[in-house]
Amino acid sequence: MARIDGGGSRQVQARKPEPKPEVQAKSAPASEKSAPKAKAESKPQRDGFDSKGNPQAAEKPKSHVAERNTKAFNSGARNEINRFAQSSKPAATTNKDGSVTRSKTTEKGKNTRTQELTTDKGKLREAQLKYTNTSTTKVKGGTNEVKNSHTSQSDMFGRTTSSKQREATETRGNTATTKSRTEATDRWGNVKTTKGETTKVSDGDNSKSTSSSVTTDGKGNRAVSNETKTVTKDGNTTTTKTTKNSSGSETTHSSTAKYENGTYTLGESKDWKNQKFNTEKSFSKEKELKPSSEDKGFTQKQKTDKLGNAQTAGNLLGAAGVKKTITKGEVDKSKMHENNSSTDPNTFVGNRYGYSGKHEVTIGADGVNASFNREAKAGLYAETKTPDIKKGEAGYQVGANAKLEAAASVDAKGKLDLNGLDASVNAKVGVTAEASVNGKAQTKSVKVAGVDVNASVEGTAKVSASATAEASGKVKVTRNPPTAIAEGTVGASAVVKAEAEVKASAGPFAVKATGYASAGAEAKATGTIGYEDGKIKLGGSLGAALGVGAGGSVNVEVDVKQIGEMAKNTAVKVADANGDGKLGLDDAKAVANNVKDAAVNTAKNVVDNTKKTVMGWLGW
Numbered sequence: 001m002a003r004i005d006g007g008g009s010r011q012v013q014a015r016k017p018e019p020k021p022e023v024q025a026k027s028a029p030a031s032e033k034s035a036p037k038a039k040a041e042s043k044p045q046r047d048g049f050d051s052k053g054n055p056q057a058a059e060k061p062k063s064h065v066a067e068r069n070t071k072a073f074n075s076g077a078r079n080e081i082n083r084f085a086q087s088s089k090p091a092a093t094t095n096k097d098g099s100v101t102r103s104k105t106t107e108k109g110k111n112t113r114t115q116e117l118t119t120d121k122g123k124l125r126e127a128q129l130k131y132t133n134t135s136t137t138k139v140k141g142g143t144n145e146v147k148n149s150h151t152s153q154s155d156m157f158g159r160t161t162s163s164k165q166r167e168a169t170e171t172r173g174n175t176a177t178t179k180s181r182t183e184a185t186d187r188w189g190n191v192k193t194t195k196g197e198t199t200k201v202s203d204g205d206n207s208k209s210t211s212s213s214v215t216t217d218g219k220g221n222r223a224v225s226n227e228t229k230t231v232t233k234d235g236n237t238t239t240t241k242t243t244k245n246s247s248g249s250e251t252t253h254s255s256t257a258k259y260e261n262g263t264y265t266l267g268e269s270k271d272w273k274n275q276k277f278n279t280e281k282s283f284s285k286e287k288e289l290k291p292s293s294e295d296k297g298f299t300q301k302q303k304t305d306k307l308g309n310a311q312t313a314g315n316l317l318g319a320a321g322v323k324k325t326i327t328k329g330e331v332d333k334s335k336m337h338e339n340n341s342s343t344d345p346n347t348f349v350g351n352r353y354g355y356s357g358k359h360e361v362t363i364g365a366d367g368v369n370a371s372f373n374r375e376a377k378a379g380l381y382a383e384t385k386t387p388d389i390k391k392g393e394a395g396y397q398v399g400a401n402a403k404l405e406a407a408a409s410v411d412a413k414g415k416l417d418l419n420g421l422d423a424s425v426n427a428k429v430g431v432t433a434e435a436s437v438n439g440k441a442q443t444k445s446v447k448v449a450g451v452d453v454n455a456s457v458e459g460t461a462k463v464s465a466s467a468t469a470e471a472s473g474k475v476k477v478t479r480n481p482p483t484a485i486a487e488g489t490v491g492a493s494a495v496v497k498a499e500a501e502v503k504a505s506a507g508p509f510a511v512k513a514t515g516y517a518s519a520g521a522e523a524k525a526t527g528t529i530g531y532e533d534g535k536i537k538l539g540g541s542l543g544a545a546l547g548v549g550a551g552g553s554v555n556v557e558v559d560v561k562q563i564g565e566m567a568k569n570t571a572v573k574v575a576d577a578n579g580d581g582k583l584g585l586d587d588a589k590a591v592a593n594n595v596k597d598a599a600v601n602t603a604k605n606v607v608d609n610t611k612k613t614v615m616g617w618l619g620w
Contacts, residue, residue: 061092061100064121069129069152072162072185077150081131084117095297096481098304099128103296110138118296124156128298142172157266159187159255176200186253192217205233215250221272223248236288243281249274262319262561271551278547284528284539292533300481300533308480311418314365320564323364330358331374346385353378367417372410379405389442392452396441406431420478430468437461450569451562453507461500468493483532491524508559508566515552521545 063085070078084090090104099120106113113135120128134147145168152162165182182194196213208230215223225246232239249272256267294300301308314322336354357374385399407430414423442456471490476483499516527540 061094063092063100063102063117063119064127065119065129066121066127066154068154068158068160069127069162070150071160072152072189073150073164077148077164080133081117081129081150084115084131085119090115090117093296095295096302097297097299099297101296112136116296118298120298122156125158126154126156128153130298142170145169145171155255155257157257161186161255174202176202187255188253190217190219190251190253192250207231215248217251219251221249221251223250223275238286238288240284240286241282244279246278247275256555259315259319259560262559264558264560265555267553267555269551269553271549273547273549275545275547278543278545280541280543282539282541284537286538287536288534289536290534292535294533302480305480307418311367314367314417316560318364318366318369319560321561321568323362323366323369326361326363328358328360331356344384346387348381348383351378351380367415369413369415371413373412375407375409377405377407379403379407381405389440392445392454394442394444394454396439398437398439400435400437402435404431404433419480420476422476424472424474426470426472428468428470430466430470432464432466434462434464434466436463448507449566451566453562455504455506457502457504459500459502463498465496466494481533483530485528485530485532485537487526487528487530489524489526491522493520493522495520495522505557508562510557510559512555512557513552515550517548517550519548 065082065085070081073081084102084104087102087104090102092100092102094100095118097120099118101116101118103114103116105115113133115131115133117131118129120126130149130151132147132149134145136143136145147165147167147169149165149167150162151164152160154160161184163182163184165180167178167180169176169178176199178196178198178200180194180196180198182196184192184194186192192215194213194215196211198209198211200207200209209228211227211229213225215221215225223246225244227242227244229240229242251270251272253268253270256265256269258265333356336352336356338348338350338352340348340350342349355374355376357372359370359372361368361370363369380403382402383399384401386397389395389397408428410425410427412423412425414421438458438460440456440458443454445452445454447453469490469492471488473486473488475486477485495518497516497518497520499514501512501514503510503512505511521544523544525540525542529538531537
């Protein structure tokens with residue numbers, strides 16, 4: 001029998017030909033009697049995927065439990081998770097996304113216990129874990145169920161978040177009452193505790209549930225939520241209606257790592273909000289066309305996706321400039337009119353009106369990308385600044401601005417690649433009053449790999465009041481997993497906001513810090529229609545909120561496009577053997593000829609030197 005543990009080890013014991021599953025399970029005690037248990041456990045661990053010379057070792061995929069993913073759990077939970085990951089008894093399956101799920105159900109009298117562990121390890125330090133231990137006991141008139149859940153996620157930088165939850169459910173007849181407690185720990189160790197209670201009354205396939213929860217943290221925040229939900233099932237169609245009211249204060253910490261528009265950003269943010277009220281009503285209808293193919297993985301995306309992997313590489317190449325512009329244009333600047341009452345070239349006091357915009361379509365390694373923007377505005381402006389910093393020179397600039405502006409804009413963008421289609425459009429109209437100050441200082445530019453780079457520091461502080469109405473739509477069609485979703489949102493808001501930003505950069509690297517404080521009201525409506533996991537989905541919601549907020553963020557940005565330009569210039573400099581300023585087949589031929597000539601010359605020199613040395617020995 002082969003045993004594979006959570007650290008990737010295995011112990012192999014001889015087994016009879018063609019054993020039956022039940023025989024394997026019963027043979028363990030006998031094996032343990034023939035060899036002391038302590039010695040068996042002390043064997044060195046090995047990689048569970050190392051199956052050379054032993055095909056049996058690959059029968060069960062390994063479970064990966066990183067120490068950092070369980071450090072926020074108590075010792076009892078950590079030991080339980082590790083023992084289960086190392087046990088040979090649970091059934092193990094590999095999910096679509098490459099994660100591994102181990103599960104086991106045991107029955108003893110009136111009690112049934114089900115354990116399930118799903119883990120995943122990325123190519124770098126990324127790791128995910130979710131573990132549930134559910135115990136169900138039959139009692140007079142119903143059942144009692146206790147479910148303990150633990151989840152954890154860490155990214156390539158080791159930043160880890162986790163949560164643990166305990167749910168106790170008593171079911172009597174058609175009524176189930178659940179009391180829960182959830183503790184969520186962010187990467188900084190801050191703990192947020194949510195206590196909730198839900199009562200669900202079922203009538204066949206239909207049900208109605210009411211729930212309430214209170215969320216607190218160690219900073220004095222307290223948020224309250226109440227929800228009512230009804231579920232009606234008619235054949236293969238399920239309709240869900242939800243009403244939710246919430247209020248109170250809450251602090252949220254988040255970590256990000258994303259690649260967008262040629263820039264890779266690593267960030268940390270903290271947001272605080274205090275809502276006087278937040279009311280939302282939602283509706284959804286799902287019609288099942290075929291049974292769900294969802295498994296226990298963290299996503300339903302196939303890991304063995306060659307086209308998707310190729311597109312990931314293509315996106316990086318596209319950011320580095322491996323693409324061609326099909327069309328590109330910009331609205332003539334004369335379409336924006338202005339009347340300046342100041343004669344100072346660095347000051348503007350007057351009005352502007354008109355429209356501006358641009359568009360672009362490219363095709364390349366990153367697929368087909370299209371963008372379109374148009375903006376019309378009119379307003380009164382007062383702007384002043386010191387003279388512009390000359391290109392490539394060291395210097396500083398400061399400025400101050402004030403405006404009262406009415407604007408309307410349309411933005412649209414789309415991307416079509418090997419993964420599918422992602423398109424969005426946004427239309428906005430609003431009135432803004434704003435005052436700001438800004439400043440920038442930079443060093444003289446220097447050439448690095450053929451690209452002008454410098455170091456700079458810039459900052460902005462502004463206060464604004466705005467009222468806007470907005471409508472947006474999004475269409476997403478993906479190949480892996482197969483989905484087609486269309487979403488739309490309309491809303492209106494009135495916000496007063498004070499914010500500041502400081503950015504320091506050096507060549508392709510930059511660090512940006514932001515902070516804000518705001519107060520406002522918002523109302524919005526959303527709608528969704530699409531296909532996902534064998535179901536046609538239709539839904540919508542209405543909501544309104546009033547509150548205040550504050551927050552800040554720190555981001556590290558890497559300009560992949562600029563680095564790509566440097567790499568290209570360096571490659572040309574090193575490999576441009578024929579000196580035409582380009583890389584091509586002629587360069588390969590020239591390099592080959594140079595290598596050949598160098599080899600011939602080296603051989604001649606060796607012969608000549610050897611000849612001279614031997615003749616010296618002979619005294620000639």
